[in-house]
Amino acid sequence: MECGSKENGCFHAKRQQRKDGLVLVRPEDCHAIFQNDEVLAHSFIPIENPDDLLRITHEPPQPYICLRLQHLLVMHDEQKRFERTYHIRSRGKAYKKSKHNRKCHRPKPTIQVFNNYKEVLVDDSTYHFGQVQADIVKQLHDASKSNDPWVHGKTLLNNSGSQAMRFQDVFKNKKGWRDIIESDGRGHYRLKLKAKQFYKPPADDTVERQQATN
Known part of the structure; x- marks a missing residue:
């Protein structure tokens, strides 16, 4: 940090x-x-x-x-302070140790990337991609951090240098790619992440705006 x-x-x-x-x-x-x-x-x-x-x-x-x-995690001292303040008593035990136990289970991040997106870990599933596929996944991951996670397929193909005519042709040899990439049926794609701020549907002029900035 x-x-x-x-x-x-x-x-x-x-x-x-x-x-x-x-x-x-x-x-x-x-x-x-x-x-x-x-x-x-x-x-x-x-x-x-x-x-x-x-x-x-x-x-x-x-x-x-x-x-x-x-x-x-709710610390034990904070739990007791809350119970005293509001005169309530909980049945569960709060986290007592001030230092995190490394052996304690931690939920995994939504997505982890390695080797410049050629290896992607989503929850408990691992995906391996070629150079063009990895570049497209990177574009979608970058877009997922913005307020507009949808990217038009033509923009993705153009930015990755792909010669494919259709988006799905790039991933035709990768089974399960639709598990992490979804389409809106109108040519836009995004990563399947769960954050609510990603659920904004793409505007109709998305591809025109994206091509204008390239």
Whole structure:
């Protein structure tokens, strides 16, 4: 992680540090996860020092971290404080250790990529792709981090340098590719990720706008 501050829209790194184990989460960040089920994060404000900003190391570029409801843990002390404040008693046991147990099960991220997207891990399934296929998956992954995750097939083929006439021809030798890539039936494609902010349907002029920017 890089610790620093943001001034005039630019991040100024002060130092690098390794983050391991549990990280305290601000109430407003918890609310964002509660509302959306999961949130993609690249930087966050540490509760122990709100004047700083922690960012995933920029060089080499790192993927966003997918934070889900099951990643949140209630500390034992916080549970007891809450019960005293509201005069309630829970049956379940909260997380007691201040340091995370490495052997404790952690839900896997939605997607992990290796070897420049030639190997992609989605949940518990692994997919291997050729160069053009990997480039297309990378484009879709980049788009999934924006407010418009849908990309037209022609844009994907053109940007990857493919000579194929149809999008599905690029993946015809890869069984199961539709498990991670879905189509809207109008020529647009996106990765099958679960974050609610990805569910926005593509605009009718998507391909024209994308081609205009290429």
